[in-house]
Amino acid sequence: MSGILNSSIARKVAMALSAIFLLIFLLQHFLINFTSVISENLFNELSHFMGTNILIQAVMQPVLIFAVVFHFVMGFILEAKNKSARKIKYVSYNGGANSSWMSRNMIYSGLVILAFLVLHFIDFWIPEMNYKYIQFNPEDPTRYYGELVHKFESPLRVGAYVVSFALLSLHLLHGFQSSFQSVGCNGKYTPALKAFGKYFAILIPLGFIFIALFHHFNH
Amino acid sequence: MNLTLKIWRQKDANTQGKIVDYPISEVSPDMSFLEMLDVLNEQLISKGEEPVEFDHDCREGICGTCSLQINGEPHGPDRGVTTCQLHMRMFKDGDTIFIEPFRANAFPVIKDLIVDRSSFDRIQQAGGFISVNTSGNTIDANSIPVNKHDADKSFDAATCIGCGACVAACKNASAMLFTSAKVSQFALLPQGQVEATDRVMNMVRQMDLEGFGNCTNTGACEIECPKGISLENIARMNREYLKASTK
Numbered sequence: 228m229s230g231i232l233n234s235s236i237a238r239k240v241a242m243a244l245s246a247i248f249l250l251i252f253l254l255q256h257f258l259i260n261f262t263s264v265i266s267e268n269l270f271n272e273l274s275h276f277m278g279t280n281i282l283i284q285a286v287m288q289p290v291l292i293f294a295v296v297f298h299f300v301m302g303f304i305l306e307a308k309n310k311s312a313r314k315i316k317y318v319s320y321n322g323g324a325n326s327s328w329m330s331r332n333m334i335y336s337g338l339v340i341l342a343f344l345v346l347h348f349i350d351f352w353i354p355e356m357n358y359k360y361i362q363f364n365p366e367d368p369t370r371y372y373g374e375l376v377h378k379f380e381s382p383l384r385v386g387a388y389v390v391s392f393a394l395l396s397l398h399l400l401h402g403f404q405s406s407f408q409s410v411g412c413n414g415k416y417t418p419a420l421k422a423f424g425k426y427f428a429i430l431i432p433l434g435f436i437f438i439a440l441f442h443h444f445n446h
Numbered sequence: 447m448n449l450t451l452k453i454w455r456q457k458d459a460n461t462q463g464k465i466v467d468y469p470i471s472e473v474s475p476d477m478s479f480l481e482m483l484d485v486l487n488e489q490l491i492s493k494g495e496e497p498v499e500f501d502h503d504c505r506e507g508i509c510g511t512c513s514l515q516i517n518g519e520p521h522g523p524d525r526g527v528t529t530c531q532l533h534m535r536m537f538k539d540g541d542t543i544f545i546e547p548f549r550a551n552a553f554p555v556i557k558d559l560i561v562d563r564s565s566f567d568r569i570q571q572a573g574g575f576i577s578v579n580t581s582g583n584t585i586d587a588n589s590i591p592v593n594k595h596d597a598d599k600s601f602d603a604a605t606c607i608g609c610g611a612c613v614a615a616c617k618n619a620s621a622m623l624f625t626s627a628k629v630s631q632f633a634l635l636p637q638g639q640v641e642a643t644d645r646v647m648n649m650v651r652q653m654d655l656e657g658f659g660n661c662t663n664t665g666a667c668e669i670e671c672p673k674g675i676s677l678e679n680i681a682r683m684n685r686e687y688l689k690a691s692t693k
Binding site: 234309 | 454463474482515518519521544546549552561615618619620650651655657658659660662663665666669677680681684685687688
């Protein structure tokens with residue numbers, strides 16, 4: 228096992244595993260958020276459960292933060308290493324002839340997502356941590372829906388969400404299938420996996436955009 | 447056809463190179479790309495100028511010697527061919543064609559369009575073989591039954607000619623497609639199982655030591671590969687590596 232973490236394949240697999248974890252998180256985040264469109268009470272109940280369950284707060288939340296930080300840090304490290312593998316660039320380079328824009332520009336779509344996450348943390352996570360663990364406010368199981376709706380009042384914030392999720396969609400259009408390829412999944416199920424990945428990459432970010440626009444225009 | 451060639455000229459490995467313009471006329475669409483360069487070189491020699499150095503050998507797409515990044519693509523705009531199989535009919539009268547060497551730190555330029563691809567040899571030497579006793583008691587390879595599907599997949603991987611187009615095409619200058627083809631051709635056969643662990647670990651280690659970049663699955667290598675080596679091989683190498691890492 229010695230030295231495995233220094234190998235290109237180990238880095239790639241670690242990057243892919245963090246990506247797959249984040250894909251699962253994104254799906255559950257979407258499903259919970261989507262309930263806000265259907266039922267205020269259901270959204271409050273689920274948010275209250277997520278915000279107070281000890282397993283989620285003490286175990287899953289640190290794992291999630293680690294996965295997010297790891298994915299970004301490793302992304303930057305890999306980008307720097309890859310750029311330095313070709314010090315003299317081509318005068319003429321036709322990347323569009325053999326690869327998708329998304330696959331060649333993961334770092335840029337990733338940077339937009341990073342900027343979005345900073346905004347998202349300022350909007351939701353930091354106030355939530357402050358509310359619960361610094362000010363020790365008494366838990367109010369009905370507060371979540373109102374906080375969500377309030378955040379989507381600003382057209383600027385909604386605009387930032389729309390742009391960010393469009394970039395997330397581009398990121399996932401390459402990233403979904405790529406993460407499975409990295410962990411060695413490529414065979415007879417690949418066409419189905421690719422098709423599922425495309426639907427996932429388009430529908431989930433589109434769903435998040437819908438939720439933001441729904442609350443912006445309905446309140 | 448009348449063309450303008452923009453060719454990378456570099457005196458030697460230690461000198462800085464630059465793009466030099468060469469107009470060339472009366473190019474036949476039936477010429478191969480290398481024949482067109484032969485004509486250019488004859489013209490340069492007759493004028494007392496230094497000919498453009500480029501790699502070539504079999505000129506029938508087998509040896510993997512020819513290279514060239516043509517208009518931003520390894521082996522040019524055609525698919526499933528090496529530069530020696532590329533024909534001038536792929537271009538139009540009046541075109542400007544950029545001709546550069548394959549670029550990667552692990553492929554240093556020797557002169558003009560010739561690069562040193564011995565890093566591939568060292569990856570191969572690190573494990574791309576099986577050890578067989580050839581003292582006279584050699585067992586006929588055909589005496590070991592091999593599943594047809596695996597035999598075909600192994601043969602597909604073995605068709606890699608090691609030209610380096612995968613590295614040249616990859617935005618990260620990654621050599622994963624080449625290395626994975628050389629790992630796969632043995633990993634799929636019973637003869638390759640004995641040394642499977644050492645093979646993949648040593649070949650990947652050597653690939654990393656040579657300074658190639660990481661694979662980010664853009665798929666450019668598969669598209670540009672003149673032999674159609676599949677990304678499936680990279681996934682297989684990843685599995686082989688993970689399996690070997692736990693032993």
